[in-house]
Amino acid sequence: MVRIIPMASSSLSLSSLRPLSLSSFRFSPNARFGISLTASNPSRRLALFHLGSSIPQAQLFGIKTSNLLKAEGNSIDSGTAGNMAQASAAVSKEGALEWVKKDRRRLLHVVYRVGDLDKTIKFYTECLGMKLLRKRDIPEERYTNAFLGYGPEDSHFVVELTYNYGVDKYDIGAGFGHFGIAVEDVFKTVDLIKAKGGKVTREPGPVKGGKTVIAFVEDPDGYKFELLERGPTPEPLCQVMLRVGDLDRSINFYEKAFGMELLGKRDNPEYKYTLAFMGYGPEDKNAVLELTYNYGVKEYDKGNGYAQIAIGTDDVYRTAEAIKLHGGTITREPGPLPGINTKITACLDPDGWKSVFVDNIDFAKELE
Numbered sequence: 001m002v003r004i005i006p007m008a009s010s011s012l013s014l015s016s017l018r019p020l021s022l023s024s025f026r027f028s029p030n031a032r033f034g035i036s037l038t039a040s041n042p043s044r045r046l047a048l049f050h051l052g053s054s055i056p057q058a059q060l061f062g063i064k065t066s067n068l069l070k071a072e073g074n075s076i077d078s079g080t081a082g083n084m085a086q087a088s089a090a091v092s093k094e095g096a097l098e099w100v101k102k103d104r105r106r107l108l109h110v111v112y113r114v115g116d117l118d119k120t121i122k123f124y125t126e127c128l129g130m131k132l133l134r135k136r137d138i139p140e141e142r143y144t145n146a147f148l149g150y151g152p153e154d155s156h157f158v159v160e161l162t163y164n165y166g167v168d169k170y171d172i173g174a175g176f177g178h179f180g181i182a183v184e185d186v187f188k189t190v191d192l193i194k195a196k197g198g199k200v201t202r203e204p205g206p207v208k209g210g211k212t213v214i215a216f217v218e219d220p221d222g223y224k225f226e227l228l229e230r231g232p233t234p235e236p237l238c239q240v241m242l243r244v245g246d247l248d249r250s251i252n253f254y255e256k257a258f259g260m261e262l263l264g265k266r267d268n269p270e271y272k273y274t275l276a277f278m279g280y281g282p283e284d285k286n287a288v289l290e291l292t293y294n295y296g297v298k299e300y301d302k303g304n305g306y307a308q309i310a311i312g313t314d315d316v317y318r319t320a321e322a323i324k325l326h327g328g329t330i331t332r333e334p335g336p337l338p339g340i341n342t343k344i345t346a347c348l349d350p351d352g353w354k355s356v357f358v359d360n361i362d363f364a365k366e367l368e
Contacts, residue, residue: 093256096322100259103314104360105280107287109147109158110179110240111307112223113170117144117163119220124148124159127193127217128181128225129236133158142166150236154367157237157287162307170221173303175351177292178216178224180239182284186213186229193217209268221305230284238283239290240309243300244351247274247293249327253350254278254289257326258311263288272296299351308346308354312363319357320345332356342366 114120124130130148137144142165149158159179183189186204194200201224202216213229226239244250254260260278267274272295279288289309313319316334323345324330331354332346343359 093325096318096325097256099318100256100322103259103319104312105259106312107157107280108310108312108358108363109149109153109160110309111160111162113162113164113167113305113307114219114221115163115168115170116220117146117161120161121146121148123196123198123219127196127198130159151234152367154364157235159237160310170305171301171303172222172305173301175243175300175302175353176223176306177241177243177290178226178239179237180226180228180241180290182228182230182233182236182238184229184231186215186227189227190215190217208271223305233284235285235287238287240287241290241292242351242353243292243294243297244353245293245298245300246350247276247291249350250291250293251276251278253326253328254291257323257328257349258355259322260289302352308356310356310358312360313357314360316343316345316357316359320347323347 121132121135125132125148130150133147133149133153135144135146144163144165146161146163147153147158148161149156190200190204199218200215201218202214204213204215204227206212207214215227217225217227219225226241228238230238251262251265255262255278258278260280263277263279263283265274265276274293274295276291276293277283277288278291279286320330320334327350329348330345331348332344334343334345334357336343342362342365344356346354346356348354
């Protein structure tokens with residue numbers, strides 16, 4: 001699993017962050033341009049490495065502009081060279097898209113930071129019905145993490161909570177929206193949460209403009225959970241909602257770079273927003289991304305609480321190529337993590353939301 005943890009400060013800037021560990025990345029104030037990894041097992045230290053930068057398309061195709069203008073002594077005009085580069089790019093994108101659609105991908109876990117781990121675990125287990133799957137403390141690195149969900153990590157989407165010693169509050173920001181949980185009876189779930197002292201911010205009732213019964217609650221750190229009334233489902237932790245500045249751009253990116261399907265799209269002109277649901281399978285059986293576009297809003301403050309989503313892949317190298325070809329920014333070049341050989345790559349989408357891709361075989365070994 002992959003986790004991101006910030007430096008021990010409640011106010012972080014992206015320039016001061018660095019990731020850490022096989023199952024996670026940890027931010028530190030000491031690395032403006034690099035990141036260091038530490039094995040989750042304290043006895044296995046990992047070496048320092050630097051953040052990768054995205055590679056220009058010409059480099060991916062093995063073409064240099066200067067070489068395009070030479071051909072065994074025969075000159076090629078810039079227009080012809082441009083057409084050749086475009087043709088090469090088109091072929092590469094076609095091949096990447098074809099492979100991405102065949103790749104075995106699954107949302108593995110979502111990572112975010114909390115100020116009181118025990119309090120949060122108590123809320124998730126007693127109020128939301130999750131199970132504590134495992135917990136790990138790394139005192140020399142001054143952090144603890146916990147994994148919770150509705151089933152084993154090898155088959156379910158789970159949350160990875162990170163507590164940094166001495167940091168009791170984070171800025172959730174305006175970009176992160178909520179997590180979605182499917183329940184069979186929203187009213188009973190809300191009554192239980194109230195009885196346990198939980199905060200209900202939206203009472204049960206039909207969603208605006210629809211029939212689905214929903215409610216909203218907040219965890220101890222202020223992260224919002226939407227309760228959606230559904231029948232039995234194999235994946236109760238069903239949504240991560242993020243706000244984006246250009247919905248069509250985001251849909252195109254997640255389809256082509258991430259291989260997701262557009263499962264549904266709904267425009268609400270009365271309330272001036274549009275939703276798109278992206279994922280690797282039907283909403284009633286899989287966790288999905290809910291992308292929200294608010295009319296006229298192009299960017300959001302992301303805060304420092306929410307970190308990233310981890311996704312399984314058969315090939316992190318080809319995954320990184322596809323991401324670069326379709327406008328993503330690689331923040332960690334694909335390859336094995338020093339010392340433990342789990343292969344990963346990390347990237348930002350066009351809005352700056354982070355995702356980490358983890359090799360499927362390596363991930364399975366991690367859980368053994």
